[in-house]
Amino acid sequence: MTDSIYLALDFSNKKTLDQFLESNQFQGIPxxxxxxxxxxxxxKIIESLKANGHRIFLDLKLHDIPTTVMHAMNVIASLEVDMVNIHALGGSEMIKRAKEGLVEGNPNYHTKLIGVTMLTSMDNKQMNEELLIPGDLTKNTVYLARFAQANGADGVVCSVHEASQVKKACGERFVTVTPGIRLVDTAVNDQKRVATPSYARQNGADYLVIGRSVTQAANPQKAYHQAVMEWEE
Known part of the structure; x- marks a missing residue:
């Protein structure tokens, strides 16, 4: 087990989740x-997972007016999760108020505030033509990372392919959380900017998020341990 790999629990209910975790002996993994x-x-699902020793990244991608996000974060702070995220595109005031809500909601516990940059399901063409955001995807990701950092975020969600550039721009202590992790010979699905655990580590990722490569594998436990091995070696 490693504290750097978060398994995405993409299940629709607690019963199915508990069966999966128990049958694969995944007690206590992030x-x-x-x-x-x-x-x-x-x-209650957070409380249950914490009681079983799991570190938790709460992936809600909040994006709303600043006051609403602040009040939501004030509530989330009491859950004492390790990380929670917001959309960096929500603007400077929203990011600041999100941080304020976390700090005021639980001043004795530090939940990392993570800004989502560009989703890993997005490519350069979509960004330009559908969102009407001009320029290069990597440069825009780095800009959003610096923007999030300037307004109080502890790190960002970005693809592995941008992680090293984010580190150069924001410093080694600024956290990079990288989804779109796939083991060799597994399906890409709806992700477009994907990478293996070993490449992620080499390219500046601090934390990985891996889901279907493990949860939909014929042997999830074996697939998870393969991911850990690739990351550590």
Whole structure:
């Protein structure tokens, strides 16, 4: 087990999740809880996972007016998760208020505030033509990382391919969380900017998020340990 790999728990309910974790002996590994599971089960799923020793990345990607995000973060702070994220595109005031909500909600616990830059399902053409954001995807990602850092974020979600550039721009202590992790010979699915665990480590990733390569594998435990081995070696 490593503290650097978060397994994405893309399950629709607690019963299915508990069966998966127990059958694969995944007690205590770091996990990512996303919208589907959190919206179905609520804060109790966080409490249950914490009671079983899991570190938690709460992946809700908040993006709303600053006051609303601040109040939401004030509530989330009481859950004492390791990381929670917002969209960096929400603007400077939203990022600042998110940080304020976390600090005021639980001044004795530091939950890392992570800004989402450009989703790993997005490519340069989509960014230019659909979102009407001009320029190069990597440069825009680095800009958003510096922007998030300037307004109080502890790190960003970015693809592996941008992680090293983010580190150069923001410093080694600024956290890079990289989804789109795939083991060799596994499907890319709807991700476009993907990479293996070993490449991620070489390219400046601090934390990996890996999901379907493990959860949909014929042998999830074996696939998880392969990811850990690739990361560590």
């Amino acid at each position: 996990v990512k809880v996303g919208m589907e599971l959190y919206y179905r089960e609520g804060p």
